[in-house]
Amino acid sequence: MKLATWNVNSLRVRLPQALDWLAAQQPDVLCLQETKMEDGAFPFAELETAGYRAIHSGQKTYNGVAILARSEPADVVRDIPGFDDPQKRVIAATVDGVRVVCAYFPNGQAVGSEKFEYKLKWLAALQAWLAGEISRHAELALLGDFNIAPDDRDVHDPVAWKDQILCSEPEREAFRRLVGLGLADAFRLFDQPEKVFSWWDYRMMGFRRHLGLRIDHILLSPSLAARCRSCSVDKEPRKLERPSDHAPVVAELR
């Protein structure tokens, strides 16, 4: 089973790239973030033609999450239950017995800002809800744009980014608490090259200069982690014309 996540930064702009990527990589599940569209504009028909069922939770202009799957997603949940939030950041469903949680974590803008406080509250709500989901589903995967670089290894310049947004201790503590639920960072289950990132700034030629962060992740419950055979970032789509600023992350399970 092949699981993947990709922040496409507008599915309207990136649909051709997403269809090409699905055809080439043939994942069983692809989680999307930042679709930036309402459900009525979502390209269900094009994805169906490509062999994928889709569920979407979207809004105008911002946010928006989707799960694409070769099998029909069941028991769909939108948003974090009990957490009052107009921002469409979470969708979950069961696919082939695996509970798939697709999340677009808040950016937080700047440490100490109002948006940072929202990010921490959102993280606490996600944590509390996931604790229950994990108890109900032995096979669970949390995929998405976490907007957290868990470790200095995940940052091109740890000194410049120290205590900055995406790298601050409160954010990293929240990431460790998710891991503390029993979830494994699939990428770190394996020996990896140095300086592997999943996002590069559009500005300053960030990609060409390898100025990136690893902020897109796949976290696996113990039974799925035991089945995981590889986890990697596919940089190829980042090299295309009009790319997303994020690259897909892929985990292969036996």
Added chain:
DNA sequence: ATGGCTTGAGTGTCAAGA
């Protein structure tokens, strides 16, 4: 220099991303 691109909104120019 707190910028530098990109997107969506909407038609001039801003918010937001990370």
